[in-house]
Amino acid sequence: MAYSDFDLRGARERFGLTLDENQNLFAAIPEVEAPAELRAFLDEWAPAALAMNTEKARSEMIIAPILMEAVRLSNHRLSLFSGITFDVDRERGLTGSCDYLLSRSPERYFLQQPVAAVLEAKREDIPAGLGQCVAMMVAAQAFNERDGRAEETVFGAVTTGNNWRFLKLSGVVACIDRPEYHLLQVAKILGILQSMAAG
Numbered sequence: 001m002a003y004s005d006f007d008l009r010g011a012r013e014r015f016g017l018t019l020d021e022n023q024n025l026f027a028a029i030p031e032v033e034a035p036a037e038l039r040a041f042l043d044e045w046a047p048a049a050l051a052m053n054t055e056k057a058r059s060e061m062i063i064a065p066i067l068m069e070a071v072r073l074s075n076h077r078l079s080l081f082s083g084i085t086f087d088v089d090r091e092r093g094l095t096g097s098c099d100y101l102l103s104r105s106p107e108r109y110f111l112q113q114p115v116a117a118v119l120e121a122k123r124e125d126i127p128a129g130l131g132q133c134v135a136m137m138v139a140a141q142a143f144n145e146r147d148g149r150a151e152e153t154v155f156g157a158v159t160t161g162n163n164w165r166f167l168k169l170s171g172v173v174a175c176i177d178r179p180e181y182h183l184l185q186v187a188k189i190l191g192i193l194q195s196m197a198a199g
Helices: 008-015 036-052 055-073 126-146 183-198
Strands: 018-020 079-082 100-103 114-120 154-159 163-170 173-176
Touching: 008 018, 008 126, 036 055, 036 183, 055 079, 055 100, 055 114, 055 183, 100 183, 114 126, 114 183, 126 154, 126 163, 126 173, 163 183
Parallel strands: 018 173, 114 154
Antiparallel strands: 079 100, 100 114, 154 163, 163 173
16 A cells, blocks of 8 residues: 555554544644745736646645745744655555655755645545545654654645645544635645644
């Protein structure tokens, strides 16, 4: 198996997780004002990406710029890894590539301390991506445990670029945030990503 083989039920059963779908996880997180440059970029290019309606366009013109801005706003306490192979435990199906991983480390040449997995929703189907994202979060948790960071919470997001759904994994409890955020709420999205940098 690989991350892409998991649906939400399969991930829950395979990893012995409890799902919590009833929390507004980031309600208290303040917005972070999007810099004028990012707002101008998204104003110009997000409509084009949405009109083209390809995963590549959404990834390059919406998702990556937001994640790069989150890294910049964290004063590079976060690092961004794009499209890397993340083989953690083949026997448990924790293998494959990740669209994006955020790491709570300034290291750029190798992955250290992953804190968030961000998955681009295929065919604009966020619910279908939740299981894959949960599997990547379990892998990040296992990766951190090997580094002696077993207590850390791991986050995730499934996004179409236009819509964002966030997740949190603490121990064996996987929380799926109740609200879904829209691109027009980019300040809230940046605030949530910043909260992941803070730990």
